Amino acid sequence: xxxxxxxxxxxxxxxxxxxxxxxxxxxxxxxxxxxxxxxxxxxxxxxxxxxxxxxxxxxxxxxxxxxxxxxxxxxxxxxxxxxxxxxxxxxxxxxxxxxxxxxxxxxxxxxxxxxxxxxxxxxxxxxxxxxxxxxxxxxxxxxxxxxxxxxxxxxxxxxxxxxxxxxxxxxxxxxxxxxxxxxxxxxxxxxxxxxxxxxxxxxxxxxxxxxxxxxxxxxxxxxxxxxxxxxxxxxxxxxxxxxxxxxxxxxxxxxxxxxxxxxxxxxxxxxxxxxxxxxxxxxxxxxxxxxxxxxxxxxxxxxxxxxxxxxxxxxxxxxxxxxxxxxxxxxxxxxxxxxxxxxxxxxxxxxxxxxxxxxxxxxxxxxxxxxxxxxxxxxxxxxxxxxxxxxxxxxxxxxxxxxx
Numbered sequence: 001x002x003x004x005x006x007x008x009x010x011x012x013x014x015x016x017x018x019x020x021x022x023x024x025x026x027x028x029x030x031x032x033x034x035x036x037x038x039x040x041x042x043x044x045x046x047x048x049x050x051x052x053x054x055x056x057x058x059x060x061x062x063x064x065x066x067x068x069x070x071x072x073x074x075x076x077x078x079x080x081x082x083x084x085x086x087x088x089x090x091x092x093x094x095x096x097x098x099x100x101x102x103x104x105x106x107x108x109x110x111x112x113x114x115x116x117x118x119x120x121x122x123x124x125x126x127x128x129x130x131x132x133x134x135x136x137x138x139x140x141x142x143x144x145x146x147x148x149x150x151x152x153x154x155x156x157x158x159x160x161x162x163x164x165x166x167x168x169x170x171x172x173x174x175x176x177x178x179x180x181x182x183x184x185x186x187x188x189x190x191x192x193x194x195x196x197x198x199x200x201x202x203x204x205x206x207x208x209x210x211x212x213x214x215x216x217x218x219x220x221x222x223x224x225x226x227x228x229x230x231x232x233x234x235x236x237x238x239x240x241x242x243x244x245x246x247x248x249x250x251x252x253x254x255x256x257x258x259x260x261x262x263x264x265x266x267x268x269x270x271x272x273x274x275x276x277x278x279x280x281x282x283x284x285x286x287x288x289x290x291x292x293x294x295x296x297x298x299x300x301x302x303x304x305x306x307x308x309x310x311x312x313x314x315x316x317x318x319x320x321x322x323x324x325x326x327x328x329x330x331x332x333x334x335x336x337x338x339x340x341x342x343x344x345x346x347x348x349x350x351x352x353x354x355x356x357x358x359x360x361x362x363x364x365x366x367x368x369x370x371x372x373x374x375x376x377x378x379x380x381x382x383x384x385x386x387x388x389x390x391x392x393x394x395x396x397x398x399x400x401x402x403x404x
Contacts, residue, residue: 034208038161047157047209051150057143064140068238071133072245075126076352079249082122085115123273126246130271133242134233141232145220152216153209160206229269234261237308244349252356292354294318295334301354306347310337313350320344 039047092108104112224232233239240261247258265271292301294315303316312334314322320341323330329340 032208032210034211035206038206039157039209044154044157044161047150048154051147051154057147060143061140064136064143067136068133068242071129071136072238072242072348075129075242076245076249078122078125079246080252082115082118083249083252085111085118089115127271127273130242130246133239134271137233137236137238140238141224142221145217145224149213149216149220153212156207156212157209229265229271230262234264241349245352248349248352292350292357296322301350304347304350304354305344306350307332307339307343307345309339309343310335313347316344316346 089108089111092111093104096104096108243261243264244258247256250256263272292304293299294301294304295312296314296318299315301313301315304313305316305319306313310332312332314333319339322333323339323341323344329338331337332339
């Protein structure tokens with residue numbers, strides 16, 4: 001048998017005219033046939049190298065991580081903008097009503113029309129971003145499945161190679177015991193044909209790498225699709241962070257609690273935009289009072305770092321110094337969970353709250369320091385006039401007393 005032949009039997013297929021033309025054009029491939037002999041050592045090593053190609057897989061994982069981050073930031077940004085415009089409109093309405101005016105002005109009407117359109121656009125974009133994030137999560141799950149699929153194919157190829165070699169070794173051993181040799185067989189080396197005969201009779205048919213790969217991939221894909229939307233997304237850390245960002249942008253001031261993850265999807269796996277439906281108030285998680293101080297330094301947070309073990313947040317430099325001083329891991333300063341440096345990450349949600357609180361403090365300070373000079377002057381004039389009136393009344397009373 002010629003070396004390297006991987007088709008069944010010794011018969012070679014004669015290419016037809018159409019097949020030759022297709023092969024010449026490079027548009028089609030010949031029909032697939034399973035291998036008649038197992039993959040050699042070089043082939044098995046090349047296949048194993050695919051599963052160990054961590055550099056390329058890391059590049060893909062990095063792209064997926066960046067996509068997730070950009071989508072999370074986008075949903076926060078567009079909903080922040082919508083909330084700011086709604087607040088601007090509400091402020092105008094409040095001022096108008098404070099002046100006792102019932103009809104809205106032209107500028108207010110234009111702003112109201114803009115806000116209504118913006119609300120529709122943001123809602124549509126938010127739905128698209130949410131769907132895109134679920135697709136990114138599906139891609140990441142697919143990447144993890146591919147690793148498992150390749151690993152199972154490598155194991156199967158190795159198993160079939162070992163199973164194929166056992167009867168061959170038995171046949172060679174029997175030939176040596178029986179005194180068979182090349183000289184006795186007329187000097188013709190028929191070992192390949194003998195090996196092929198043994199393989200065909202004593203060993204189960206081989207499964208091609210292509211067949212094994214597609215079979216394993218389909219099996220893992222079916223298992224993934226059979227899982228619920230809750231298992232795929234609502235329990236995924238990237239999706240949870242996305243929901244928190246989205247919810248915080250929609251409710252930055254009124255402290256509306258985030259609905260429980262079990263209410264994020266309906267029975268058909270479709271996302272529920274507003275969380276828990278009516279009647280499920282008992283499923284809502286109570287939000288803790290937001291404390292924007294570090295539990296280690298007792299100072300306001302500037303660069304908040306959370307962890308994957310417990311809900312406590314610390315200043316980056318403080319928690320890093322705390323953990324490095326104990327060999328890279330230690331018990332949480334607040335609870336009993338063990339923390340490690342690799343468990344820490346920038347808490348973007350808390351950072352938003354920190355920036356929002358700082359911005360509110362600056363605006364409050366600016367309002368107090370930049371009060372209307374006319375209002376300040378009017379107030380001083382009124383105070384001066386009232387003082388003069390009180391002084392005048394007192395003088396008149398004194399004069400009356402003297403005259404009496």
